Amino acid sequence: MxxxxxxxxxxxxxxxxxxxxxxxxxxxxxxxxxxxxxxxxFSSPSAVVTGKVWLFPVEPSLAGYKAVFSNKSIMTGYANTLFYTIAGTMLNVILTIAAAYPLARRDFKPRNVIMMIFAFTMFFGGGIIPTYILIKNLGLIDTRWVMILPQALSVFNIIITRTFFQNTPSELLEASQIDGCSDMRYLISVLLPLSKPIIAVMALFYSVMHWNAFFDALLYLNSDNLRPLQLVLREILVVNSIDVSMMQNVNIEELAARQGLSELLKYSLIIIASVPLLLFYPFIQRFFVKGVMIGAIKG
Missing domain, CATH: 1.20.5 (Single alpha-helices involved in coiled-coils or other helix-helix interfaces)
Known part of the structure; x- marks a missing residue:
């Protein structure tokens, strides 16, 4: 009512x-x-620069999107981000489940000690310089693995997944053991099919983290062909600004057109960078709220 x-x-x-x-x-x-x-x-470059755009597109144009798809560095960054997101999320989910399952078993005696060690890393870290030295000594500098392995596990997500596993009925495990089911078979055949909500939540959390990864790429990647989309977007939004001192002996109309296309490129790239996550979310929306609530409540 x-x-x-x-x-x-x-x-x-x-x-x-x-x-x-x-x-x-x-x-x-x-x-x-x-x-x-x-x-x-979706507006023309001149309309964007002159501030004519207020609510609806002015002089509709696809020039920004044409510029995005014709730029090789943008498309390379897009492909790199897709790879980092897909490969990183798969590894993250597998390792999170592998860590959370034994910590959720009451018959696993060292679970409290291991959980304390995991929790310790949430409050204390080595800092940027020691971490950089470690990454360098491992030979991960300027490789694709540097965007995946250092962020392979999140303690916060382990805690949520462990709590979800603890809330599953213990009778399922007992019945499986009576039928001769091993721990691995129980995890794969019984527990994981019941854990779709929390897996969907973990996949969303990790995929958003990888898709927006920026700082690690700025520190550890030197090659242009390895840069993610967010680093390319940063260069377009921050680095590619016009220096007033360089405007002498420059064609004003050409400069205005270039500046207009640059401004339009920013908005088009923001939309293109956001679309994959916007398309991905509706497929897991029905699991999201349930997974967060169950994983956040200790039963």
Whole structure:
């Protein structure tokens, strides 16, 4: 039943009305930048530079997207990010399950000690310089593995997955053991099919982390053919700015056109960089809330 159809006092109605207005204003604040970026990406370069774009596309054009797909460095970065995300997420999920399952077993006696060691790494780290020296000594500098192996495991996700496993009925394990099922067979054939919600949550968390990976690439990657999309996006948004001192003896119209295309390229690249995750989320949305809630509650 609609809350407005209930018998409420005047103060209750005013409170609900104020809440609706407040939430609507927040929606506008959050939604407008997104709408603006989409509209700007489909507008002409001159309209973007002159500030004509406000809400809807002005002089609709696909010049920005054509520039994105014709730029080899952008497409190489896109392919690298897809590889880092897919390979890294698969490794992350496998290692998280492998670590969380024994820690969830009550008959695994060292589980508390191992969990304390894992938790220790959440509060104390070696820092950037020691980590860089370690990565260098392992021979991972300027390799694809440097974007995958150092982030192969998240203790926070282990805790959530372990809690989810602990909430599964213990009778399942007992019945499986009576039928002669090994621990590995129980994990693969019984527990994992029941763990789709938490696996979906872990896959989303890890894939977002890999897709947005930027700082590690900035530190450890030197080759252009290994750079992820976020590093290419950074160079377009931050590094490629016009120096006023270099504007002498330059064709103003050519400079304006170049600046307009550069601005348009930023918005188009933002949209293209966000699309894969936006397409990926609806497929796991039905598992997401259930996985987070069950994994966050200790039964």
């Amino acid at each position: 609609n809350v407005y159809n209930r018998r409420m006092t005047r103060q209750d109605r005013l409170f609900l009305l104020a809440n609706d207005i407040f939430l609507f204003l927040i929606l506008l604040v959050v939604l407008y930048p997104l709408v603006y970026v989409v509209s700007a990406s």
